[in-house]
Amino acid sequence: MLKVEGLNVYYGESHILRDVKLEVRPGEVFCLMGRNGVGKSTLLKALMGLLPARAGRVVWRDADVTRLPPFRRARLGMGYSPQGREIFPHLTIEENLRVGLQAAGGGRAVPEDVYELFPVLKTMLRRRGGDLSGGQQQQLAIARALVARPGLLLLDEPTEGIQPSIIQEIEAAIRRIRLKGDVAILLVEQYLAFAKRIADAFGIMEKGQIVTRGPIGQLTEEVVKRHLAV
Numbered sequence: 416m417l418k419v420e421g422l423n424v425y426y427g428e429s430h431i432l433r434d435v436k437l438e439v440r441p442g443e444v445f446c447l448m449g450r451n452g453v454g455k456s457t458l459l460k461a462l463m464g465l466l467p468a469r470a471g472r473v474v475w476r477d478a479d480v481t482r483l484p485p486f487r488r489a490r491l492g493m494g495y496s497p498q499g500r501e502i503f504p505h506l507t508i509e510e511n512l513r514v515g516l517q518a519a520g521g522g523r524a525v526p527e528d529v530y531e532l533f534p535v536l537k538t539m540l541r542r543r544g545g546d547l548s549g550g551q552q553q554q555l556a557i558a559r560a561l562v563a564r565p566g567l568l569l570l571d572e573p574t575e576g577i578q579p580s581i582i583q584e585i586e587a588a589i590r591r592i593r594l595k596g597d598v599a600i601l602l603v604e605q606y607l608a609f610a611k612r613i614a615d616a617f618g619i620m621e622k623g624q625i626v627t628r629g630p631i632g633q634l635t636e637e638v639v640k641r642h643l644a645v
Contacts, residue, residue: 416440417462417567417599422471424454424461431457433623434471441566442596444589446610446631447603448643449620455603456498458620459569462601463495464488475567489518494565498572498603500556504545508536508555511544515559529558532588550581557588568592570602574609582609589613607639619643 417439424432431454439445447455460466462473464485473481480488489495502511512525530537533554539547544555553573560568570589574582586609592598593615604610610617611631618628619642627642 416476417601418472418474419458419462420472420474422458422461422473423469424457424466425469426457426466431623432461435623435625437601437618437625439567439599439601441599442593443616444593444600444602444614446614446617447601447620447625448605448607448610448617450643453620454623455620456571457623459495459497459571459601459603462569463493486518489563489565490520492564492566493569494518494560494563494567495569496553496556496560496571496573498575500549500552502544502547502552502555502559505543507541507543508547509540511555511559512536512562515562518563525562526564529561532561532591533558533584550577550584553577553581553585554588557585561592566598568598568600570600572603572605574604574606582606586613607634607643610634 419435419437422432422435435458449455457466461468464483468481472479475491475493480491503514516523535551536555536558544552547555557573573585589600593600611634614631616629617631617634618625621642627638
């Protein structure tokens with residue numbers, strides 16, 4: 416289980432995350448929502464060790480990982496698909512996936528079930544990442560996080576700028592991962608309908624704090640109007 420306890424993160428002297436508390440269990444999809452600039456992506460970067468915590472703890476599988484570098488967290492089973500995908504455009508699909516394998520220490524083949532989740536990738540293994548469509552790049556980014564068999568999957572805006580047919584494929588993949596019951600998924604998402612379909616629970620951030628949370632059924636129109644409407 417992922418446990419975040421009183422996490423505080425700064426950019427320089429700007430206080431971005433304020434005493435964030437969060438739990439995500441295996442087999443659960445927790446959707447983190449909020450207006451732009453409230454700290455959602457910052458939280459995922461801090462969980463992955465890309466930004467340092469000024470205070471608080473990040474606990475994964477009963478181990479305090481707060482001070483560990485990203486590669487150590489990856490080898491402990493934390494996977495991350497960042498906003499903007501950040502694939503390697505000059506590497507092929509296969510090479511991008513092998514970079515993901517290095518997070519687990521390398522030396523293994525890409526798991527076949529990753530290709531089962533995203534069959535299009537297997538048909539284009541030697542195509543460069545930069546030649547893919549936005550939706551295909553997003554599938555590659557998620558697949559790259561999955562090849563190391565993570566127990567925690569951090570997904571930052573996986574539907575951003577993606578055509579509806581690819582969104583459906585990503586949704587189906589997340590459902591299959593959740594059904595296995597051994598992966599905790601923390602999802603940052605702006606697409607409300609997608610969140611309601613896929614998530615078990617939600618949290619809404621404002622000014623660096625999670626101000627409300629609950630089962631996804633409690634994400635009512637009133638809650639949306641109060642915390643998410645522009």
